[in-house]
Structure formats: structure tokens, C-alpha cells
Amino acid sequence: VQLVESGGGSVQSGGSLRLSCALSGYSVSSVCMGWFRQTTGNQRTGIAAIDSDGKTWYARSVKGRSTISRDNAKNTLYLDLDSLKPEDTATYYCTSECDWDERFLSLPSNFGYWGRGTPVNVSS
Numbered sequence: 001v002q003l004v005e006s007g008g009g010s011v012q013s014g015g016s017l018r019l020s021c022a023l024s025g026y027s028v029s030s031v032c033m034g035w036f037r038q039t040t041g042n043q044r045t046g047i048a049a050i051d052s053d054g055k056t057w058y059a060r061s062v063k064g065r066s067t068i069s070r071d072n073a074k075n076t077l078y079l080d081l082d083s084l085k086p087e088d089t090a091t092y093y094c095t096s097e098c099d100w101d102e103r104f105l106s107l108p109s110n111f112g113y114w115g116r117g118t119p120v121n122v123s124s
Contacts, residue, residue, distance in 0.1 A: 001023075002025060003022070003095070003113055003114065008120045009121070012084075013084060013086055015084050016082045019078065019094075020078055021033075021035075021115060024075070027075060028071075028072060030052055031052055032051045032098040033070070033077050033094070033095065034049035035092060035094060036092070039091075044093065044108045046059060046106035047059040048068040049068065049105045057105050059106055065081065067080040077094055079092070086124045087122075090120060091117040091118065092117060092119075093115055094114070096113045
């Protein structure tokens with residue numbers, strides 16, 4: 001199993017970004033997948049997840065300005081982030097294989113496989 005993130009970079013406050021995660025090893029629609037982010041000195045925290053049946057979950061910090069989606073043909077997971085704020089600056093990680101329980105979707109221990117991350121820097 002391999003997850004490879006891309007799409008990170010520098011963007012101004014108020015802007016938008018699309019993060020991608022190319023998955024190999026199994027189908028992106030066959031498992032629960034998610035996005036986490038981490039800033040220096042802080043724990044990795046889940047911000048969005050999508051289950052195999054398509055249901056989604058978002059952390060309060062990004063709800064209403066982010067969308068998690070997948071392209072089965074490309075076997076790729078996406079995270080669209082809008083109205084970006086400086087506090088969204090972080091390294092963003094793609095992850096797969098979870099037990100779907102909304103109480104635990106923000107916890108790294110609930111997920112099995114991880115990408116190496118892509119950095120996002122939002123300037124004011």
C-alpha cells in the first residue's frame with residue numbers, strides 16, 4: 001500500500017487549494033480514507049474522512065470550507081480547501097483504513113497507512 005500526496009504549496013489568506021492523494025495497493029473506494037494535518041510541536045489531527053459508502057466527516061476547524069472527495073478511475077483522494085487562513089498552515093497527510101466512528105476520526109491511531117505529507121503555507 002502506498003499513498004502519495006501532492007498539491008501543497010504557498011497560498012495567500014482567502015485562497016483555495018486542492019490536495020491530492022494517489023493510492024496504490026487497493027481501490028480508493030474500498031476503504032475509509034482521511035486527511036490529517038500537523039504543525040510543528042503539535043499532534044497530527046484528523047480534519048476530514050470519507051467512508052467506502054461515501055459518507056463524510058469534517059472537523060469543526062474546516063467544516064463548511066473543505067470538501068473531501070475521490071476519483072475511482074484515478075484511484076485518487078482529494079481535499080479541497082477554501083477560504084484558507086494562516087492557521088491552516090501545516091503539513092497535510094493522507095491516510096487510509098479506519099474504523100468508522102466519528103468519535104475517533106480525528107485520531108491517528110484509528111488509521112493504518114500514511115503518506116509522507118505535503119506542506120501548505122498560508123500567508124496573511
